[in-house]
Amino acid sequence: MKLRMIALMASCLLLLACGPEKEVDVTAGWSAEKLYRSAKNEMANKNYSTAIEQYQILESRYPFGKYATQAQLDVGYAYYKFDEADAALAALDRFIKLNPRHEAVDYAYYLKGLANFGRGKSLLDSIYYRDKADYDKSILLTSYHDFQILLRRFPQSKYAVDSRQHLIYLRDKLASADLKIARFYASRDAWVAASNRAKFIILSYPGTGAVQPALEIQLAAYRQLGLNQLAADTQRIIDLNYSDGS
Template sequence: MTLRATDTFRPGLARRAARVAALVLLAASLGACSSLNIFGSKDDTPPDEPADRLYNEGLFLLNNKKDLKKAVTKFEEVDRQHPYSEWARKSLIMTAYAQYQAGNYDECVTSAKRYISLHPGSPDAAYAQYLIAASYFDEIPDITRDQDRTEKALAALDEVIRKYPTSEYAVSAKQKVEVARDQLAGKEMQIGRYYLEKKDFTGAINRFKVVVTQYQTTRQVEEALMRLTEAYMALGISGEAQTAAAVLGHNFPDSPWYKHAYERVKGAGLEPSENKGSWISRAFKKVGLG
């Protein structure tokens, strides 16, 4: 608003003109300050980039194995700059995948769990759960070490199968379940053999019993039955020893472990003979193997 010489001077008009001039000056100063911080230095914060550009850049780095760490950074930037966009949802699952590919399993689990928490009904929730399971599975240690990671893998794999039975990931999860179960059975066998060597036959039997009752679909069960034959014979409990040998021969007649069990019983002048009331016999009938 400009005052002309022909205008009649009025105090109210002058005050309004002064206010307008002040607002113009304020706007100009704010514009100048947008590139300065309070100390007068330049603000280096980059402007937001388009979500689709960040996402595609991350995808390029991931697909070409250029730099998985940079790919993760691109996907995380989508979430930071555009948190409520569809691109943010897509970027979060890709963050988990890129971390898995980089071998950063703990970070993958964290990102995948966050995805499931934020988007439980998404079609990619099944894949997020599978990434959690695969991360634990890929770090299963050898049987001489603690099997906490194996147990976590088994629980996460079971979750895939239970929650997403018709998904494409359920088949792979079932295959991994068998490997994980065999690993846990192998740990029980290792401890059982240790007790057997120390002549702690009761302790050994308890470990082999876990394999027979909980992991009898694994490859470890044949040796477990033979070791039960051996331990029961050492304790003089011939009936259970004969039953273990008989169940082994009935279910795995071509197993080399049956040959050892048969010879152990035969060496005491006995024959493999199944006692239907034995826990060994009942355990196998429970799953239809007996």
């Protein structure tokens, strides 16, 4: 019996001895500055996963100080470049909450806008291949609001000009997306819904290329619904503003 126990213990020790070696932490003993510089270098080399890991190690080991604060922001950018929009947004929201008066808060809002903008463009690309009357525009609107916050709170920010350009683009795309919905309703003879959506476009996105086709949908809807006076009024608006075919 004792011999069996000894043999069993020997086998266990042998298995332990042959087991995998523990992974060596190459960052052990590194200072906050060294961790930060290493993470920045990984970012420069597009090794985003490694950079994210090192930013997280930095903050966990050295939670106080300028490097930890900067890591909270930079990890959001790293996630953004790594195409992890949800993680990027979570990191940026955390940075803003923890550092509401930091000099780079405008940049955090700018990155939030970009992260949602990227997701919104992907959504729009898919919309034009779907035959649905409605869809979730919250990503596009969230991006729009992120850029609006930046411009409202930091009108002199160096990111203001680009944010305005993104707002113009988003406004046009939101109008185009709503126009597709209005056309969907019209194609199914849902004229009340088509009229309501067209009215929303006209009121919400003046000056965009979606207004004229929205007026035409509204005109068709009024005619189909027997609202002759409203149809005549709409025709006059079209003639007055688009008589040159613009």
